[in-house]
Amino acid sequence: xxxxxxxxxxGTHGNELTGIYLVNKFDREPDLMARSTFETIALxxxxxxxxxxxxxxxxxxxxxxxxxxxxxxxxxxxxxxRAKEIYHIFSSQNTNSSDLIIDLHTTTANMGLxxxxxxxxxxxxxxxxHLTSVYPNFKVLASGTQNQDSSVLRSISQLGCTLEVxxxxxxxxxxxxxxxxxxxxxxxxxxxxxxxxxxxxxxxNPLTIYQKIQTIDYPRNERREIQAMxxxxxxxxxxxxxxxxxxxxxxxxxxxxxxxxxxTVYPVFINEAxxxxxxxxxxxxxxxxxx
Amino acid sequence: xxxxxxxxxxGTHGNELTGIYLVNKFDREPDLMARSTFETIALxxxxxxxxxxxxxxxxxxxxxxxxxxxxxxxxxxxxxxRAKEIYHIFSSQNTNSSDLIIDLHTTTANMGLxxxxxxxxxxxxxxxxHLTSVYPNFKVLASGTQNQDSSVLRSISQLGCTLEVxxxxxxxxxxxxxxxxxxxxxxxxxxxxxxxxxxxxxxxNPLTIYQKIQTIDYPRNERREIQAMxxxxxxxxxxxxxxxxxxxxxxxxxxxxxxxxxxTVYPVFINEAxxxxxxxxxxxxxxxxxx
Numbered sequence: 218x219x220x221x222x223x224x225x226x227x228g229t230h231g232n233e234l235t236g237i238y239l240v241n242k243f244d245r246e247p248d249l250m251a252r253s254t255f256e257t258i259a260l261x262x263x264x265x266x267x268x269x270x271x272x273x274x275x276x277x278x279x280x281x282x283x284x285x286x287x288x289x290x291x292x293x294x295x296x297x298x299r300a301k302e303i304y305h306i307f308s309s310q311n312t313n314s315s316d317l318i319i320d321l322h323t324t325t326a327n328m329g330l331x332x333x334x335x336x337x338x339x340x341x342x343x344x345x346x347h348l349t350s351v352y353p354n355f356k357v358l359a360s361g362t363q364n365q366d367s368s369v370l371r372s373i374s375q376l377g378c379t380l381e382v383x384x385x386x387x388x389x390x391x392x393x394x395x396x397x398x399x400x401x402x403x404x405x406x407x408x409x410x411x412x413x414x415x416x417x418x419x420x421x422n423p424l425t426i427y428q429k430i431q432t433i434d435y436p437r438n439e440r441r442e443i444q445a446m447x448x449x450x451x452x453x454x455x456x457x458x459x460x461x462x463x464x465x466x467x468x469x470x471x472x473x474x475x476x477x478x479x480x481t482v483y484p485v486f487i488n489e490a491x492x493x494x495x496x497x498x499x500x501x502x503x504x505x506x507x508x
Numbered sequence: 509x510x511x512x513x514x515x516x517x518x519g520t521h522g523n524e525l526t527g528i529y530l531v532n533k534f535d536r537e538p539d540l541m542a543r544s545t546f547e548t549i550a551l552x553x554x555x556x557x558x559x560x561x562x563x564x565x566x567x568x569x570x571x572x573x574x575x576x577x578x579x580x581x582x583x584x585x586x587x588x589x590r591a592k593e594i595y596h597i598f599s600s601q602n603t604n605s606s607d608l609i610i611d612l613h614t615t616t617a618n619m620g621l622x623x624x625x626x627x628x629x630x631x632x633x634x635x636x637x638h639l640t641s642v643y644p645n646f647k648v649l650a651s652g653t654q655n656q657d658s659s660v661l662r663s664i665s666q667l668g669c670t671l672e673v674x675x676x677x678x679x680x681x682x683x684x685x686x687x688x689x690x691x692x693x694x695x696x697x698x699x700x701x702x703x704x705x706x707x708x709x710x711x712x713n714p715l716t717i718y719q720k721i722q723t724i725d726y727p728r729n730e731r732r733e734i735q736a737m738x739x740x741x742x743x744x745x746x747x748x749x750x751x752x753x754x755x756x757x758x759x760x761x762x763x764x765x766x767x768x769x770x771x772t773v774y775p776v777f778i779n780e781a782x783x784x785x786x787x788x789x790x791x792x793x794x795x796x797x798x799x
Contacts, residue, residue, distance in 0.1 A: 238734075242760050270785070271562075325677040386616040386677035388781035392737035392758045443529075446683035467683045469533050490679035494561070 218340075219413045220376075221315040222256045224307070225402060229279050229320055229370055230491070231266025232387040235395050236321030239402070252406050254413035262303060262320075262370060265295060270388055272491055279320075280368045300370075307373050316374040319405060321398060324383035325490045326499075327453040330397060331356045333379040335367055340376055340412070342507065346420040347408050352401065356456055358485060358502065361429045384453065387490055427456065427483055427502035434496045436466055436474060445474055447488045447498060455485045459501075466498075509631075510704045511667075512606040513547045515598070516693060520570050520611055520661050521782070522557025523678040526686050527612030530693070543697050545704035553594060553611075553661060556586060561679055563782055570611075571659045591661075598664050607665040610696060612689060615674035616781045617790075618744040621688060622647045624670040626658055631667055631703070633798065637711040638699050643692065647747055649776060649793065652720045675744065678781055718747065718774055718793035725787045727757055727765060736765055738779045738789060746776045750792075757789070 225243055227236025243250045243259035250257040261267060263278045274295040281300035286292055307316055330352055334341045337359070345357045358381070360367070371377025382398050385391045411417045436444040445466035451459070458481045459465070466474035476482075482501040486492060489499075516534055518527030534541045534550035541548040552558060554569045565586040572591035577583055598607055621643055625632040628650070636648045649672070651658070662668025673689050676682045702708045727735040736757035742750070749772045750756070757765035767773075773792040777783060780790075 238760065325680050384677075386675075386781050387679065388784065389616050389677075389779055390734070390737045391743065391779075393740040393743070395737060395760075396740075396758075396762070443681075446681045446686060449684040452682065452684070467687075469529065469686075471687070488680055488682075490677050493679065 218315060220255050220317050220409050222258065223250075223317045223319065223406065223409060224374075225250060225257065225259045226262050226318060226320045226370065227259070228264065228267040229262040230272045230277075230322065231263050231268070232270050232272050233321075233323040234388065234390045235323050235382060235385070235398050237261065237267050238390060238395065239321060239399055242399070249403070250406060252410040254410055257406065260303070260306075263296065263299060272387070277491075279370055282370055282372055283368045284366055286368070303370065304373050316376070317409060318371050318374040318377035319402060320369075320371045320377065320379045321402075322379055322381045323385045323387075323394070324381050324486060325386060326486045326488060327384040327455045328381055328485060329354050329356060329383070329455075330401060331358050331381040331485075333358045333360060333371075333381055335360045335362045335369075335372055335377065336375060338376060341378065342424060343412075343417065343419060344378075344405065344408055345426075346422065346424045347417070348401070348404065349424060350420055350422065351404055357424065357426050359426050359428045423506045423508035426505045426507055427485060428505055429485075429500050430482070430503050431501040432497045433465075433484075433499050433501060435493075435498045436468070443493070444468060448473060451484065451499075452488060455487050456483055458482075459484050509606060511546050511608050511700050513549065514541075514608045514610065514697065514700060515665075516541060516548065516550045517553050517609060517611045517661065518550070519555065519558040520553040521563045521568075521613065522554050522559070523561050523563050524612075524614040525679065525681045526614050526673060526676070526689050528552065528558050529681060529686065530612060530690055533690070540694070541697060543701040545701055548697065551594070551597075554587065554590060556590075563678070568782075570661050573661055573663055574659045575657055577659070594661065595664050607667070608700060609662050609665040609668035610693060611660075611662045611668065611670045612693075613670055613672045614676045614678075614685070615672050615777060616677060617777045617779060618675040618746045619672055619776060620645050620647060620674070620746075621692060622649050622672040622776075624649045624651060624662075624672055626651045626653045626660075626663055626668065627666060629667060632669065633715065634703075634708065634710060635669075635696065635699060636717070637713065637715045638708070639692070639695065640715060641711055641713065642695055648715065648717050650717050650719045714797045714799040717796045717798055718776060719796050720776075720791050721773070721794050722792040723788045724756075724775075724790050724792060726784075726789045727759070734784075735759060739764060742775065742790075743779060746778050747774055749773075750775050 227240035240259045276296045278296040287304045349355045445468040448464040448467045463476045464473040465476045484499040487499040518531030531550045567587045569587040640646045736759040739755040739758045755764040756767045775790040778790045
């Protein structure tokens with residue numbers, strides 16, 4: 218199987234500026250993303266949200282891609298309609314599986330440069346291994362959804378991935394992260410070119426994958442009000458081990474809430490601003506070595 | 509002159525969570541803010557914006573306090589009305605000048621703990637000097653408006669101040685900054701108590717004040733689109749000297765834009781998310797020593 222088209226997508230969330238400005242740059246300078254063996258398109262997923270600098274207009278676009286929702290004519294929010302338009306761009310090709318979607322995101326969590334993927338397809342694993350070999354602190358996060366129906370944008374292409382970059386505040390352009398993301402996209406395009414040309418050699422180093430296993434909410438009262446904050450000892454410590462007995466939260470009275478699980482986990486998306494409304498303080502992951 | 513009432517205000521911007529959660533805490537535990545010589549109230553300034561976690565509903569509440577706007581019956585946005593309500597709380601007392609407003613804010617700029625004041629009233633200078641002696645990295649920022657008509661909330665009391673705390677992303681609770689802000693408010697209340705009791709002794713150490721002198725916008729094209737980002741060498745360097753020839757911005761093509769002024773300045777509010785729409789990339793300040 219060869220890749221026929223790569224879609225670089227930014228602005229799925231209108232307040233994550235890195236992807237928006239990168240898509241604008243690729244749009245102005247298509248030579249930057251052009252390669253000989255495939256077509257590349259740059260797409261702003263939620264232009265209205267980008268215009269007002271908010272995550273979304275009506276609902277989170279990156280939760281609108283369940284097949285049943287895409288096929289439901291009664292869903293008429295701006296994002297539901299936009300999801301159908303984006304799905305149409307990709308489903309109109311018969312060769313859906315030869316599209317590669319790269320969805321550019323930022324996070325207020327300290328996740329550095331993270332590659333998120335759904336499917337354990339060898340293509341994804343080889344690409345992830347290559348990026349890990351090029352970028353020393355690069356992290357690989359498996360959503361665990363495999364090929365099940367998923368609501369995120371990348372899921373409409375079999376080989377979709379998300380680049381999650383942080384920590385950066387919503388509504389802020391960080392020049393260093395902008396440049397790193399741009400370089401990363403270039404490296405992916407080069408690798409896909411080599412993949413199509415059959416010139417990549419499988420990497421022999423073991424690949425570390427963080428596998429999502431659980432979402433953790435903030436402690437809340439019966440009115441759903443937050444009762445504690447991420448503990449200062451956990452803040453910005455994404456991908457570091459959280460051991461039984463380690464502090465997770467700090468109440469507004471200054472009391473620590475400890476991790477009471479039985480095994481070490483590796484939290485990610487710690488204190489992501491957009492996840493307060495979703496009831497997520499962090500994800501727990503397990504660290505796996507693929508060799 | 510004695511202070512008769514202190515108002516601790518949070519949620520002037522609905523996505524700056526520290527002040528919101530602190531006001532809620534003071535509301536639940538009034539003993540924390542009670543002192544013997546004055547009344548203390550805790551007030552959520554923009555409850556509707558807090559509820560949806562956005563800076564504002566219609567317009568920025570912290571730009572609604574010009575006297576002419578407060579007296580203009582034709583201004584009917586949610587924030588214009590709310591500003592009139594808040595103004596009424598304070599103007600209904602004859603002894604307006606004996607109120608002290610402490611307006612709690614956060615910023616995505618790396619400003620640590622900053623005390624912002626308008627008037628060079630000895631009360632403000634002595635309080636600032638005291639806080640500087642207690643908190644080693646505490647910064648004092650003079651708006652330069654003196655007693656001119658100002659649009660910010662604190663300006664409706666002669667002795668108003670803002671506590672500006674960061675760097676923290678919008679929509680994020682940072683436990684460490686929450687605790688530092690709480691301690692800071694306690695120190696201010698204790699100092700006002702001593703001030704009313706006449707037991708403070710003037711500090712002899714010189715006080716460093718950063719004086720706002722200029723706002724700097726991002727480089728923009730004729731369509732007002734941003735053409736460059738804060739330079740990585742300037743990002744998070746609030747209060748550090750910017751010398752002629754130092755890099756300020758980085759274009760999307762990777763070119764540095766240098767500071768071409770003739771004298772050293774000290775930038776603050778560098779890359780504040782909420783200021784993109786206001787056309788402010790940073791403020792320049794001058795460093796002054798008051799002795």
